[in-house]
Structures are given as structure tokens and as C-alpha cells.
Ligand SMILES: [Zn+2]
């Protein structure tokens with residue numbers, strides 16, 4: 001039992017790294033479904049963005065493939081450790097990540113004291129910084145400390161424009177913020 005618990009925790013930790021790696025790959029190779037999430041962010045209301053992004057089907061297919069690839073290890077180490085490591089990573093990416101990401105985009109589901117806390121404002125701010133200005137930073141949505149350790153952390157700003165904000169236009173993988181007309185108001189806060 002104890003070994004199973006440690007394997008699960010190890011798998012959970014691996015799942016956090018996997019979340020970072022998968023998000024990096026999505027941007028490195030401009031994977032359409034994720035770039036679509038970045039586009040929607042500016043044009044749809046926050047509730048719709050959250051609802052459309054919380055779709056674990058692709059994660060589940062990916063993890064079934066991982067389980068198939070890892071199945072020979074069961075002959076070596078037994079099925080309990082392999083299944084528990086896999087289960088920990090599955091738990092993080094398919095459940096924890098999906099819920100955290102959806103709540104960041106639609107915080108109204110959370111109690112007020114959580115939404116108002118400095119920790120939540122920073123945590124959500126890291127992901128909004130990724131969406132608004134820094135698609136090449138803050139890849140680990142659930143645990144931004146990992147970005148800090150790996151050198152891709154970008155600190156959130158004091159405030160961001162209310163959404164949706166159709167004047168801000170994403171351009172492919174990068175987020176291009178048009179310059180305001182001379183003398184006009186700034187499009188984004190800093
Ligand atoms: Zn997002």
C-alpha cells in the first residue's frame with residue numbers, strides 16, 4: 001500500500017512536468033486546438049472559454065496510449081507500481097489541470113475569499129500573462145513555480161483588460177497587440 005501511494009505521488013509529480021512539456025509542445029509546433037484556445041480567449045466570454053477548454057477527451061486518448069506503451073514495464077516491476085505512477089500522472093493532467101485551467105478562465109465558480117486572495121490573483125495572473133503577452137512563458141498552468149525553476153516564468157501585471165477584448169488580436173502562435181492610434185488610449189495595461 002505504501003509503495004502504491006509513493007508511486008501515485010511520483011506519478012503526480014511527473015504529471016506536473018508533463019503538463020509543462022505538453023503545453024510547450026503545443027506552442028512550439030503551433031498545435032491548432034491550443035492556438036484556437038488562445039484566439040477564443042479574446043473573443044468569447046470567459047464562461048464559454050472555460051466550458052470549451054475543459055474537454056479531457058484528447059487527454060484520455062493520450063493517456064491510454066501512454067498506458068499501452070508502458071505496459072511491458074508491468075512484466076518487469078509488476079502492475080501495481082506502473083498503474084499507480086500512470087494513475088498519478090492521469091489524475092494531474094486529466095482532472096487537476098483541467099479543473100484548474102477552467103477555474104482560472106471562469107473564477108465565478110469559486111468562493112469570494114478564494115478569488116480575492118493574493119495567491120489566487122497571482123496564480124490566475126500567471127496564466128493571463130501567458131494569454132495576453134507571453135505565450136512563450138508560464139507553461140505550467142497549475143504550478144507556475146516550475147516555470148520559475150526552468151527559466152520561463154513571467155510575472156503577472158497589476159491588471160489586465162476586461163474580456164472579451166476584440167481589439168487585441170492574436171496572430172498565430174504569438175499574441176500581437178496592435179499599437180494604439182497616436183494620442184489614443186493604450187490597448188493593454190502594463
Ligand atoms: Zn488558458
Ligand SMILES: [Zn+2]
Nearest residue numbers: 023027034130
Ligand atoms: Zn498556451
